[in-house]
Amino acid sequence: MKTYTLNQLKDEFIGKFGTAEREQYEYELKLDVLGELIKQTRKQKNLTQDELGTLIGVNKSEISKLENNARNMKIGTLIKVFNALKANIKFRVELENQDWSLA
Numbered sequence: 001m002k003t004y005t006l007n008q009l010k011d012e013f014i015g016k017f018g019t020a021e022r023e024q025y026e027y028e029l030k031l032d033v034l035g036e037l038i039k040q041t042r043k044q045k046n047l048t049q050d051e052l053g054t055l056i057g058v059n060k061s062e063i064s065k066l067e068n069n070a071r072n073m074k075i076g077t078l079i080k081v082f083n084a085l086k087a088n089i090k091f092r093v094e095l096e097n098q099d100w101s102l103a
Contacts, residue, residue, distance in 0.1 A: 031100040034078075041085045055084040 008015075015021035042052050042063075049063040056077070064075050066081065082089045 001057075015040060035067045035069065038063075038081055038085075041087060042067075045085055052081070056080040 010022065010025070010082075014025045042049070043060075047055075048060075048101070049067070050060040053060050053063045058077070062077075066077070079089060
């Protein structure tokens with residue numbers, strides 16, 4: 001029985017690393033993980049979606065959207081969420097010949 005790595009399966013079914021399809025997949029996966037991270041952290045802090053929404057000035061449905069589909073969030077909202085959850089935030093942007101870090 002032949003075994004495959006996760007990357008081999010991704011290459012075959014999604015596209016090779018560096019292709020537009022694979023880049024889009026990896027981008028969306030990171031956003032899904034981010035939404036789940038928000039949800040888990042909120043629960044660890046014993047906050048409801050409504051309570052977190054109140055802390056950052058949005059309604060419960062906005063928190064639900066962030067947790068379930070982080071694709072449409074604004075960076076400002078993301079910063080507010082993690083500040084309310086008392087989490088440290090570090091952004092790193094890598095361009096061809098430049099490396100920027102905001103901490």
